[in-house]
Amino acid sequence: xxxxxxxxxxxxxxxxxxxxxxxxxxxxxxxxxxxxxxxxxxxxxxxxxxxxxxxxxxxxxxxxxxxxxxxxxxxxxxxxxxxxxxxxxxxxxxxxxxxxxxxxxxxxxxx
Amino acid sequence: xxxxxxxxxxxxxxxxxxxxxxxxxxxxxxxxxxxxxxxxxxxxxxxxxxxxxxxxxxxxxxxxxxxxxxxxxxxxxxxxxxxxxxxxxxxxxxxxxxxxxxxxxxxxxxx
Numbered sequence: 726x727x728x729x730x731x732x733x734x735x736x737x738x739x740x741x742x743x744x745x746x747x748x749x750x751x752x753x754x755x756x757x758x759x760x761x762x763x764x765x766x767x768x769x770x771x772x773x774x775x776x777x778x779x780x781x782x783x784x785x786x787x788x789x790x791x792x793x794x795x796x797x798x799x800x801x802x803x804x805x806x807x808x809x810x811x812x813x814x815x816x817x818x819x820x821x822x823x824x825x826x827x828x829x830x831x832x833x834x835x836x
Numbered sequence: 837x838x839x840x841x842x843x844x845x846x847x848x849x850x851x852x853x854x855x856x857x858x859x860x861x862x863x864x865x866x867x868x869x870x871x872x873x874x875x876x877x878x879x880x881x882x883x884x885x886x887x888x889x890x891x892x893x894x895x896x897x898x899x900x901x902x903x904x905x906x907x908x909x910x911x912x913x914x915x916x917x918x919x920x921x922x923x924x925x926x927x928x929x930x931x932x933x934x935x936x937x938x939x940x941x942x943x944x945x946x947x
Contacts, residue, residue, distance in 0.1 A: 758935075760938075765875075765925075765943075766940075766941075767927070767939070767941050768879065768941075770935065773935055813878070815879075820933055820934055821867045821884075821886070821931055822884070822892070823869065823881040824869075824871075824929075824936055825881065826871075826878050826879040826880070827878065828878045
């Protein structure tokens with residue numbers, strides 16, 4: 726299967742702490758993307774990291790990609806209540822091809 | 837910033853009825869996609885469309901589904917005879933060949 730796994734499936738942390746979510750995949754990718762989804766709402770694109778990149782930052786978000794281990798992680802630093810959402814990693818195997826989403830991590834930030 | 841729009845935001849229909857979900861992609865994009873997300877599940881690819889034809893479709897996209905780009909701006913998904921299991925959030929996306937930009941989704945409820 727081309728689909729990977731995200732872990733954990735659910736994560737609950739205290740506001741201000743860092744949250745780390747991981748994603749693994751099975752076959753070589755063109756790029757990997759992370760999306761956020763608030764309950765029942767649309768998909769918000771967070772970061773795209775290409776297969777020749779190892780790390781990208783955007784504000785409080787840091788994404789790493791290890792193509793040798795076929796894994797990626799999303800780190801959210803100094804979490805806030807508004808970060809409560811589901812986070813999905815999504816793989817693309819060539820540019821303009823379909824995106825394959827993982828099952829997601831449900832992140833809850835406790836006040 | 838240009839964005840993908842979708843109408844309606846919520847559609848309720850009876851089983852067996854036809855529905856058309858509409859999308860307006862970003863104006864200079866050439867690649868178009870439909871995805872769906874059944875409540876509580878992952879986002880699944882349905883179909884991609886380029887140069888006025890389907891470029892790829894999933895197993896979900898059977899003969900009950902069709903897509904069309906009737907004019908220079910709209911991209912539609914038609915479900916000919918809806919089933920209960922078609923109830924889901926349907927997302928349209930468009931791309932210039934790199935990142936895909938998602939619309940806010942149409943929630944389809946089949947009763």
